[in-house]
Amino acid sequence: MDPENEITLRLRFDKDIKENNSSLLLKFEKYSNTKSEDFTIKISDNHIWLDIVASKRKCWTPHLHLELEPKSDLETHIRGLFGPDPTLWTFFMFLHFIIASLFFIFGAMTYSDYVLKNSMILDVTIILLMTIFWFSLYYLAKSIRKKGRQQMNELDSYFNTIINS
Structure with a gap:
C-alpha cells in the first residue's frame, strides 16, 4: 500500500497473528510498563494506542490505534489505524x-x-x-500526513518489535 496514492487520510491495515489475544495483550502491557524514550502505550480492553512521547510530538505527529480481535484460541486479528492527533x-x-x-x-x-x-x-x-x-x-x-510519514514508520516498526518479541 503506497500512502501517497491513497485518497483516505487515515491509513488502515489488517494483520493476522498466530498468537492468542491474551498473550498479545501481555506483550503490550510489558512494553507499556517499561519507560520508552520515544513511545507511550495506552491499553483499554482490546484497544491499544501507540503514541510518540509529548516531547517529540509536532502538530502532524500521528498515532496508531490497534484493535485486537480473537479469531480462535491460537490466532488474533489486528486492525490498525494510523491517524492524526485527535484534537x-x-x-x-x-x-x-x-x-x-x-x-x-x-x-x-x-x-x-x-x-x-x-x-x-x-x-x-x-x-x-x-x-x-x-x-x-x-x-x-x-x-500533514506526508510530514508525519517518518513518525508513522517509527510507530509501525515499534508495533512490529512488540509483536515479534
Missing part, C-alpha cells in the same frame, strides 16, 4: 462541518434568488469559495 482531527472535522453548512445554506439562497430573479453573484461566489476551501483542507491534511 487536530476534531478541528478538521469542525471546519468541514462549517464549510459544508455554508455551502448548503448558500446553495438554498442561490436557488431562492434564482426563483425570485434576484442577483446570485454573492451566493455563487461563496459557494465557489467553500468548494476551494474544502479542497484546500484536503490538500492540507495530505501534506
Whole structure:
C-alpha cells in the first residue's frame, strides 16, 4: 500500500497473528510498563494506542490505534489505524462541518434568488469559495500526513518489535 496514492487520510491495515489475544495483550502491557524514550502505550480492553512521547510530538505527529480481535484460541486479528492527533482531527472535522453548512445554506439562497430573479453573484461566489476551501483542507491534511510519514514508520516498526518479541 503506497500512502501517497491513497485518497483516505487515515491509513488502515489488517494483520493476522498466530498468537492468542491474551498473550498479545501481555506483550503490550510489558512494553507499556517499561519507560520508552520515544513511545507511550495506552491499553483499554482490546484497544491499544501507540503514541510518540509529548516531547517529540509536532502538530502532524500521528498515532496508531490497534484493535485486537480473537479469531480462535491460537490466532488474533489486528486492525490498525494510523491517524492524526485527535484534537487536530476534531478541528478538521469542525471546519468541514462549517464549510459544508455554508455551502448548503448558500446553495438554498442561490436557488431562492434564482426563483425570485434576484442577483446570485454573492451566493455563487461563496459557494465557489467553500468548494476551494474544502479542497484546500484536503490538500492540507495530505501534506500533514506526508510530514508525519517518518513518525508513522517509527510507530509501525515499534508495533512490529512488540509483536515479534
